[in-house]
Amino acid sequence: MNFSENISYKLTCAITSQLDYDEEKKEIIAYAIETVLLGILGMVIIVLLGYALNVLVPTLLTACFGTFLRRLSGGAHLKKPLNCLVFGAIAYSFIGIIVGKLKGCDLSKMNLTMVLLIALLIVFFLAPVDSEAKPIHSKSLKLKLKVSSVIFVMVSILIVGFSANEVLSLSVTFGVLSQSITLLPIFNN
Numbered sequence: 001m002n003f004s005e006n007i008s009y010k011l012t013c014a015i016t017s018q019l020d021y022d023e024e025k026k027e028i029i030a031y032a033i034e035t036v037l038l039g040i041l042g043m044v045i046i047v048l049l050g051y052a053l054n055v056l057v058p059t060l061l062t063a064c065f066g067t068f069l070r071r072l073s074g075g076a077h078l079k080k081p082l083n084c085l086v087f088g089a090i091a092y093s094f095i096g097i098i099v100g101k102l103k104g105c106d107l108s109k110m111n112l113t114m115v116l117l118i119a120l121l122i123v124f125f126l127a128p129v130d131s132e133a134k135p136i137h138s139k140s141l142k143l144k145l146k147v148s149s150v151i152f153v154m155v156s157i158l159i160v161g162f163s164a165n166e167v168l169s170l171s172v173t174f175g176v177l178s179q180s181i182t183l184l185p186i187f188n189n
Contacts, residue, residue: 008034034081042085049093058103058171059096065156065175066092073127073149074134075182095178099170112160112173119180120153126183153180 012030021029043063050059067088078084128145130136136145156176160169181187 007037038081038085042089045086045089046092049089050096053093053097055093055096055100058099058167059093061168061171062095062099062175062178063088063092065172066095066179069123069149069152069176069179070182072145072152073123073179073183074129074131074136074145075179076129076187077131091178092175095174096171099167099174102170103166107170109161109169112169113157115173115177116153116157116160119177120150120157122180122183123149123153126185129183129188131188152176 008030011033012026016026016029046059046063047056050056053059078087124146127149128136128142136142153176156172159172163169163172
């Protein structure tokens with residue numbers, strides 16, 4: 001049992017000790033608690049790294065767009081959730097640095113749109129990607145996730161196309177691109 005599972009298990013026992021829940025319901029509660037705890041910890045790490053590296057805004061924007069797309073499209077997983085969380089926080093902070101360096105380089109909206117069109121193609125052909133831990137069995141759910149992922153990338157293209165904020169446009173582009181790359185088969189074996 002890893003660190004986050006241990007904490008969620010203890011909290012679940014405390015919460016359900018007075019309730020008459022079967023083991024399946026307890027597992028669902030434990031999973032929900034672990035997901036919330038990891039989400040909070042991930043956001044704290046992203047904020048701290050972004051702030052420490054002086055790229056808080058691009059890091060947060062990149063993480064928001066990448067994470068939202070990930071919820072819909074799936075993608076590469078590490079063996080332990082905490083490792084995935086730390087890797088993601090470092091990756092989004094690094095992307096925040098890249099966005100900071102690219103700010104003022106006068107990248108055209110057309111260039112950013114082309115990058116997002118590449119991400120759209122990846123998402124269209126590969127999303128959703130499931131994992132052994134979270135297989136997607138339902139064909140209708142797969143279709144809903146694919147359509148939602150495609151719509152999200154299309155909305156991102158519109159945001160970049162109409163935004164006058166360079167940091168927002170760069171962050172959206174690189175958040176979506178980085179997440180779409182995790183759909184590639186090389187990262188999902």
